[in-house]
Amino acid sequence: MKKIRRIGIITCGGDCGGLNAVVKSVTQTACLLGVETMVIPNGYAGLYNLIDIETPAFLTPERVDMIDANLAGSEAGHSRVKIAKIKDPNKYERIKAGLEKFSIDGLVISGGDDTGSVIVDLAEKGIKCVHVPKTMDLDLQPYSVGGDSSLNRIAQFTEELKTTGLSHNRIMIVEVFGRYVGHTALRGGIGAEADCILIPEIPVDYDVVYRHMKKRYMERVERSYVRSGTYTIVVSEGIRDIRGEYIYDESAGVDAFGHKKLTGAGKYVRRELETRMNNDPEMKEFMKKKGLFVPGVYELPEIREVVPSHLVRSGHSSVFDVNFGKEAGAAAVKLLLEGIHGCNSGKGTGQQNLLHAHL
Numbered sequence: 001m002k003k004i005r006r007i008g009i010i011t012c013g014g015d016c017g018g019l020n021a022v023v024k025s026v027t028q029t030a031c032l033l034g035v036e037t038m039v040i041p042n043g044y045a046g047l048y049n050l051i052d053i054e055t056p057a058f059l060t061p062e063r064v065d066m067i068d069a070n071l072a073g074s075e076a077g078h079s080r081v082k083i084a085k086i087k088d089p090n091k092y093e094r095i096k097a098g099l100e101k102f103s104i105d106g107l108v109i110s111g112g113d114d115t116g117s118v119i120v121d122l123a124e125k126g127i128k129c130v131h132v133p134k135t136m137d138l139d140l141q142p143y144s145v146g147g148d149s150s151l152n153r154i155a156q157f158t159e160e161l162k163t164t165g166l167s168h169n170r171i172m173i174v175e176v177f178g179r180y181v182g183h184t185a186l187r188g189g190i191g192a193e194a195d196c197i198l199i200p201e202i203p204v205d206y207d208v209v210y211r212h213m214k215k216r217y218m219e220r221v222e223r224s225y226v227r228s229g230t231y232t233i234v235v236s237e238g239i240r241d242i243r244g245e246y247i248y249d250e251s252a253g254v255d256a257f258g259h260k261k262l263t264g265a266g267k268y269v270r271r272e273l274e275t276r277m278n279n280d281p282e283m284k285e286f287m288k289k290k291g292l293f294v295p296g297v298y299e300l301p302e303i304r305e306v307v308p309s310h311l312v313r314s315g316h317s318s319v320f321d322v323n324f325g326k327e328a329g330a331a332a333v334k335l336l337l338e339g340i341h342g343c344n345s346g347k348g349t350g351q352q353n354l355l356h357a358h359l
Contacts, residue, residue, distance in 0.1 A: 004128075004336050006036040008104040009059070011074040012043040012081075012111035012118070014177075015310075016136045017149025017317030019074040020067050021325030022110045027059040029330040033337060038102060043079035043111075044118060048086060050098030069326070072149060072317050074110075083118050092125045099127070106336040108329065108345075110134045110145065116344070123342035130332040132325075133346035136313055138183035141346055145328060146313070147183070148320040153312045154188030158234055161306060165230030169221070169292065171213060171273065173305040175266030176312060178236040180246075184312075189234035196231070198269065200238040200246070206272040209233075210280075213273065217301065218286055227290045229301075237265050266305030273303055 009026050011019050027037045039057040040046045046053075067075050083091060099107075106128040109119055112135030119131045133140050136150035158174050165172040174194075178184040182199020189197035195216055198204050213231045220229030240246050247268045277283055277300050287293040287300060317325070332345035 002105060004035055004105045006038060006102070006104050007333065007336060008038050008040045008047075008099065008102075008107045009076060010040045010043060010047060010107060010109045010111075011076045011078055011134070012109060012115040013078065013134070014112065014136065014313060015073040015078055016134060016146025016313045016321075017072040017315075018145035018321030018325035019076075019110060019134060020071055021069040021317065021322045022108075022132050022134070022145060022329040023059075023074060023076055024064045024067055024069050025326035025329030026108050026333055027064045028061060029333040031061050033333065035333070035337070038104060039076045040104075040107075042077040044081035044083055044115075045079035046077065047095055047098070047107075048081065048083065048088075048091060051094055051101055053098075053102075056102055069322050070317055072146075072313060072315055080114070082114070084121055095122075096125075096127065106130070106341060108132060108332040108336070110329075112137065112144070113140050116140070119342070128336065128341040130335050130341055131344045131346075132328045132332050133344055136184060137178050137181060139179060139181040141344070143324065144346060145321055145325045148318040148324075149316070150177070150184055150312045151188045151191060152318055153315065154184060154234070154308070155191030157306075157308050157311070158188065158192035158194055158232060162230055162232055165232060166228050169227075169229055169301050171217065171231045171233070171301055171303040173233045173235060173266045173269055173303065175235050175237060175305060175307045177309075178238055180238045182236045182238075185234050185236035192232070192234070194232045194234045196233040198233065198235040198239050198265075200236055200240055203240045203242050203244050204269075205242050206269075206276065209269075210273055210276040214277075214280070214283065221286075221290055221292075227292060233269065235265050235269050237263065239265050239269075263307075266307055270303045270305045277301070277303075 030037045037059040110132035116131050119129050133144040134146050135144045136146040138147045154176050161172045176184050180200050185199050217229050217231045221227050247265050328345050
């Protein structure tokens, strides 16, 4: 077995908290074990173009000391590239030539589900790599780098939006990332004490949602000495309707991996609730009774959707993600040095840790 002397570090997919901790940990651990590290910039795009790089970015303890592990995102850069889709019949030979040019013996790659599928592809082509699980969607294994940071920000934004909701008597809808799973919406929504949380795992009956919204909203206005009320909904981007069909904006297209871009869930929920409210005479009567009704101008409570989008994966990492990122990064180095590759360095069951194993 060839000894690992130099490791390449790649971060791919969406940015999130904890990634800089992974980059630092890989370098620090490798250095302690007498192994060099080099950043391959900009994800799989950088891996494909590695052969053309003139000035390599070797990492030293002094250099990584300048990287702030508490900041979200990655100093290594990102891209969404599926190697198999590159229109170059010699793409794998090109990648191997780039690795050979810089004497890189193995790769530590941090990314999510799509990144992991490419790792399987690379492993099958004989490229040694270990996957550090990273995804704020939490759809890869029990926990992955980035989840806690995004949950905290979702909870913070949702909680803070209650002030503007109360100020204007609005119903506030917060649409968050998550693709086909509801972990971010559910956990972030619970953390913010949202009134309603809509997730892909449970098809939505909007009649039920509207009845609950109406009841809670009226109760809050009734007990407020200034007749003020609000209602907060957190919705995952991948929700389904009562028939089980996913809700998304067809005009958004697909991403680099061929997945439909799941946007428009918040807008869809708003329209469904507005339709029911407009057809509900009791709501108008309630507004009149409470002195909130203005004919032709302000007849019903306003419903607003907010999409914090990339704000939930930006800013600072949580302490948990910094710790987990460093632990998973160090584990990846040790796996490579022990001759174990094509696998996952994160915590979980043996089956989950060998999710992408081709040993």
